[in-house]
Amino acid sequence: MSSANDHRPQDNNQRNGPVHVAVIMDGNGRWAKRRGLPRAAGHKAGVKAIKRVVEAAHELGITHLTLYAFSAENWSRPADEVAGLMQLILETLRNELADLERQKIRLNIIGRWRALDSEIVAQIDEAIVRTKDNAAGTLTLALNYSGRQDIVDAARSLAQAAHSGSITPADIDEAAFAAGLGTADLPPLDLLIRTSGEMRVSNFLLWEIAYSEFWVTPDFWPEFGARQLGQAVADFTKRRRRYGALSEGD
């Protein structure tokens, strides 16, 4: 049986590389501390890593890259760090737009980004419009994002639709639910990478990771680049994804 939400391949041997990769970019602060630098320098170096990874993803055939740039929980960091991150996000969106256009990459945002500062919202709106027809790849930034919040939002919109009579409760299935998430128009998540050695999901893409592979590196995010992404992809292609079933030879 298959449905619009069914992402089990016919062949469980994962010979092909991942199409959709998400990254929890962790360790900017520790990278900076090790060098006796302020945390802001770590975030700045983190932007350079994003640029490297966007280019490397393209080389590796990853068409969809989803990055955890600012979580809903990140607001509880010191005010000056939050302000610095917001300024960095604004400047990066401004400075890198031409490069996204050159690489034919579409910018997509998930999370409650419309609640961010109006200058950032305007910059995002412009970037989305200017890159909307780009087909080489999709870069999704999670901004003011919470996986639980996204699930709650999807549940609420289904409840509203049922309340208004446009659907019945029996219409609510996995596909209908997934269609209400921020990631609705993205392919299934193949691989989730986390840097800095932490073994946590930190409220990222909670629904979407159901059948994703997980890859963790001890390297801090500012150290991450084509080499580590290539390793993650090579590991992924060696794994057999079973989606809860047995595969041949088991």
Ligand code: FPP
């Ligand atoms: C984690 O390091 C990093 C973040 C808070 C998110 C990533 C942000 C960037 C790479 C910079 C700006 C992003 C964009 C899209 C322009 P941490 O501070 O949690 O590190 P630590 O765990 O060592 O303290």
